[in-house]
Structure formats: structure tokens, C-alpha cells
Amino acid sequence: MNKNLIRFESVAKEYTLGEIPIKALVDVNFNIDEGEFVVIVGTSGAGKSTILNILGGMDTATSGKVVVEDKDITKFNEKELTNYRGEKVGFVFQFYNLIPNLTALENVEFSVEVSKNHLNPRDILERVGLIDRINNFPSQLSGGEQQRVAIARAIAKNPQLLLCDEPTGALDYNTGKSVLKLLEDINKETQKTIVLITHNLAIAPMADKVIKVKSGTIESITINKTKKSIEEIDW
Numbered sequence: 001m002n003k004n005l006i007r008f009e010s011v012a013k014e015y016t017l018g019e020i021p022i023k024a025l026v027d028v029n030f031n032i033d034e035g036e037f038v039v040i041v042g043t044s045g046a047g048k049s050t051i052l053n054i055l056g057g058m059d060t061a062t063s064g065k066v067v068v069e070d071k072d073i074t075k076f077n078e079k080e081l082t083n084y085r086g087e088k089v090g091f092v093f094q095f096y097n098l099i100p101n102l103t104a105l106e107n108v109e110f111s112v113e114v115s116k117n118h119l120n121p122r123d124i125l126e127r128v129g130l131i132d133r134i135n136n137f138p139s140q141l142s143g144g145e146q147q148r149v150a151i152a153r154a155i156a157k158n159p160q161l162l163l164c165d166e167p168t169g170a171l172d173y174n175t176g177k178s179v180l181k182l183l184e185d186i187n188k189e190t191q192k193t194i195v196l197i198t199h200n201l202a203i204a205p206m207a208d209k210v211i212k213v214k215s216g217t218i219e220s221i222t223i224n225k226t227k228k229s230i231e232e233i234d235w
């Protein structure tokens with residue numbers, strides 16, 4: 001059995017918009033083991049990004065515990081949170097968020113500057129199939145290529161945890177599938193824990209664990225005993 005990496009215990013998140021409180025998360029509980037590929041699904045506004053942002057140390061829970069490697073990150077001070085975000089977590093966003101005036105290689109090099117255990121940026125860009133494009137700027141790359149740079153940037157830090165928020169949301173069907181294949185391969189090769197948000201339930205069979213979120217609560221948690229490769233899934 002794999003070791004537990006993440007525990008959400010009775011996590012709630014409330015935002016206030018003016019006078020009006022918005023309960024984004026209510027009593028959210030789940031576990032994620034080391035090396036798991038986890039898909040979080042749910043409709044728009046269900047609370048998926050809120051979960052990911054809290055897990056990534058970019059937002060804080062209103063109450064409850066968020067335990068990562070036996071440490072409750074809700075108790076972290078600013079410095080501990082900065083270290084956590086810098087060392088332990090890699091982020092991949094829907095719109096890539098590359099720095100436009102840096103080349104692909106420079107984007108990856110820039111992100112590893114703050115991390116101690118980082119991997120060689122050039123090797124990682126080669127791994128994601130972009131060795132011929134390392135001196136190109138983001139504007140010279142297709143959406144799929146930019147997302148590969150963003151994935152390279154996230155994994156070059158050698159984080160324990162890779163968090164992906166709708167990574168294929170801006171890509172066409174085949175390009176999106178190839179990005180999911182890359183994430184699947186990285187999970188297999190490096191045993192890195194991956195948590196991926198989507199509203200596309202069709203990709204759920206590629207996950208070890210599927211967490212369904214609805215109106216700020218967990219609707220269900222399913223473990224796929226036999227998962228499918230993204231190549232076997234169509235939608």
C-alpha cells in the first residue's frame with residue numbers, strides 16, 4: 001500500500017463578497033496517496049479550483065486541516081508557505097502563464113532558481129519533446145507546445161506534487177489528449193503525485209482516484225481498480 005501524502009480534514013472555505021458570505025467549500029474530506037493520479041471533477045463553481053488553491057498554498061482554508069507529509073499547512077507562516085510553494089508543488093494552469101519575453105528554456109530556468117532539488121531544465125524540455133524549440137519565445141509556440149513548456153517548468157522543480165487546473169481547457173481535442181498522455185507518462189515514470197482538475201468526466205478512467213465535487217461538498221470518491229490509458233479513452 002502506498003504512503004498517504006495529503007489529507008483534507010473537515011475543510012471549509014468561505015469568501016465574503018461585500019456583506020454576502022459564499023460557502024465555497026463545506027466539510028471537505030479526502031486522502032491522496034503518494035504517486036496517485038487524482039482527477040477532481042465537478043461543474044463550474046463546484047469548488048474545484050478552491051480545493052487546488054488551498055492544497056497549493058495559494059489560498060487558505062477558513063477552517064479544517066490540510067495535511068501534507070504529516071504537516072498541517074494551514075498552520076504555516078508566510079515563509080513556510082513560500083518554501084512549500086517553491087519546493088514541493090508544481091503548478092500547471094489552463095492558460096500556461098509563461099513569461100512572454102523569456103524563451104522556453106529561460107522560462108524553465110527562471111522557475112528553478114528558487115528550488116534546491118531541481119532537475120536540468122534542458123533535459124526536462126527534451127523529455128517533453130521540445131529540445132528543438134528551447135530558444136523560442138511563447139508567442140512562437142503553439143498552445144500545446146506552450147503547455148508542454150509549462151509542464152516542464154512545473155516538473156523541473158522536482159516537486160512532490162503536481163497540481164493541474166484544467167490543463168487542456170484551452171487546447172483542441174488531440175492536443176489536449178497528448179498533454180494528458182504526457183502527464184500520464186510523467187506520473188508513471190517519476191511516481192509523482194498528480195492532482196488534475198477537469199469538468200470532463202470522460203477522462204475519469206485514466207485516474208487512480210476520482211473525487212467528484214458538487215456545490216462545495218464531496219459527492220463521491222471512486223478508486224479505479226483498473227485504470228485506462230488516455231489513449232483508450234474517447235469523448
Ligand SMILES: Nc1ncnc2c1ncn2[C@@H]1O[C@H](COP(=O)(O)OP(=O)(O)OP(=O)(O)O)[C@@H](O)[C@H]1O
Binds near residue numbers: 046050
Ligand atoms: N476569491 C473569491 N471571492 C469570492 N468568491 C469566490 C472566490 N473564489 C471562488 N469563489 C466562489 O467559490 C465558489 C467555488 O469556486 P471555484 O472557482 O472553486 O469553482 P470551480 O469548481 O473551480 O469552477 P470552474 O470550473 O468554473 O473553475 C464559486 O461560487 C465562486 O464564485
